Amino acid sequence: MTRPLTVSATWLVGVIEELARQGIEPSRLGASWAKHLEDVAPTRQLQLVQVRRLWQRAMQLSQDPLLGLKVGVALPLQSMNVVALVLMHSISLRQALAHTVRLQQLVSNSGRFLIEPASNNGVQLVYHITPSPAAMHPAQIDSLFAAYMRLLYNCMPADRRPTRIELPGTDACLADRYQVYFECPVILGVEQARVVFGAELLDSPWQAADPTLLRIVLGRAETLLKTQGRSDTLVDYVTAAIAAQGFSEANCDSVARSLDLSRRTLQRRLAERGSSFRQLLEAVRMSEALEGLADPNVPLVMLSERLGYAEPSAFSHAVRGHFGKAPSALRHELASSFFAGGKALAINSTESSDHQRTPCKADPTRCELEG
Template sequence: MLHDIEVSAGFAASVMKCAKERGVDAAPIAQACGLDPRDFSQVTRRISLPNFCRFLETLAALTGDPSFGLNAGAALEKGASGIMGYALMHAPTAGHAVELVKNSFRKFDSATIYHFHETDSASRIEWTYSPLIVRRSQFVDLAFVAAIAHFRTILGPGFQRVKAEIERERPENPSVYREHIARNLSFGAAANALIIPHDELDRVNPAADPRLFDILRAQMESLPNLEGYGTDPVQTVRQIVEHSLGQAQPSLAELADRTGMSERTLQRRLAEASTSLHEIIDDSRRDLAEQLLVETDLSLSQISERLGFSASSAFTRSASRWFGTSPSLFRRRRTAAGANPGPIE
């Protein structure tokens, strides 16, 4: 279910450096997590995000540094993500940078779920990751610092007016997060977000090369979107649903468009596979519910939110149908059997 979620291998270069500075040889750990360290120096190469998250969580534990991902993100070179990173480096204004992310992220990023909102006073960039990736707090930290690095450069002193929200729980030392991310930072958010006042969008990037930006943007526009899905339409629907849990679920019409067929044809293909969109959503929620109940300390209301239920009572009813008992009793029984929950991610 997770093999199709990938990120740029360039993210790992600073991870190796930070581990070495802390006396840890990260190469064998990377291999044990299913990664090839030889890929890390190639910004065009892509690696498994779930494996990379395991790699980061393991290094944070081995180094005893709960902010390992944050520090690795701060050490990341701005061009490490490839053409998108270089284009952002040369965006003429903050507004150009926002539009570039909005228009081009699907060409380079199959791991992140973005939403863009406009109010009368600000632009809000919001992002999260597939709920199937349960343990990801270190990656959330790394990716957040990497994502805002370009806006820090462009906005300069104006960055002090930016607001930020991060999905990780409040750490013991929040000051280091406010130093690396933003002074106005909220923890425990439903999704990560950067809120930029509209009157800062015209701020000129002092490091920009507008001609190079136009060239890179044109190159990016010519590239196809990364979908990360296979040719089987039923499996494609299942993967899209899994990755959308906790978000607004796509309609049958939207799924038909993404699989390149009519609604009637997609409905027939699902029926031939003895399933339906409703059953796929229900099965995906059940599988993730079991994972979250067994592997985390997330509260029932938090799990309900990750699964996309409108109320905790709806989750409780579904869990009772899936597991034959309440979610709290199911968790206690599995814990007693030896499947101890891990930390909140």
């Protein structure tokens, strides 16, 4: 079965707190859980679509092209949980990159890092975006790379930096601003983000690394990977059972019976994973709602009935609470996104070409990185 698309709550709590420091109140982000961060369990996995919609909303409210960098550079190390400790105590950059590829899903599977060869025996860490009906805003990628590279820079010798970094960027003319932060050449306007490392960086020892501590935190990371796998399997089974039984018919009792479990056992196992049957039912409904809203030929009333809502108003309320927009507005946004390119990451080609032809007019005071 397909692995559920989620992002760790530890990462998102850090992001939302930094957005608040940038002047964007959690209550304005359109996600109900974002308003009550104290109630979000650190082990909770939040839906990928919700997270991407949150970033889109944040950029609408901010209009600051460097918001992603500002958030990423200020994220606490705790946002990466055990992954941060593994990277910090890796013996070299080469080992840290290998651990990144293996453990990144503990933070998020919004995308996946892969190591590929580069020229002159170097390597490049390439970020492959996970396909989803909701677009991944370039600022979200900026935040990820800003936080990740800040961690690596704290481990690497001060005079060693990547050969270059390539990012989508929110404004191609701001490459010089990015270079000030990343301390290396930056290319903006690409579809696939990557960081290129020269061969001389890969095996230089990281003097502060502690091999004993690395073994301990790697053991913890492996345990979390196994736990995540078991959690995902149960979630997949429950999700599949809900879809098979139909949204109007599926309930906790019927799904538990189909999995040869008692209602109490199913509820307990889901609770251990920071979830509940009700949350999963609504998550499956909203995932199906996105697909239906992306098809303009499906009437909203028919979609509401298909998802088991007694009244269209109940469907509208659920969509607005989950995504921060009414069904009609979300349908228009999805249609515009797909028409513009039909990709998980869409850059406005008209704006990009205009930026290349005209000088950058961004306000330099607004564009300065903080911290």
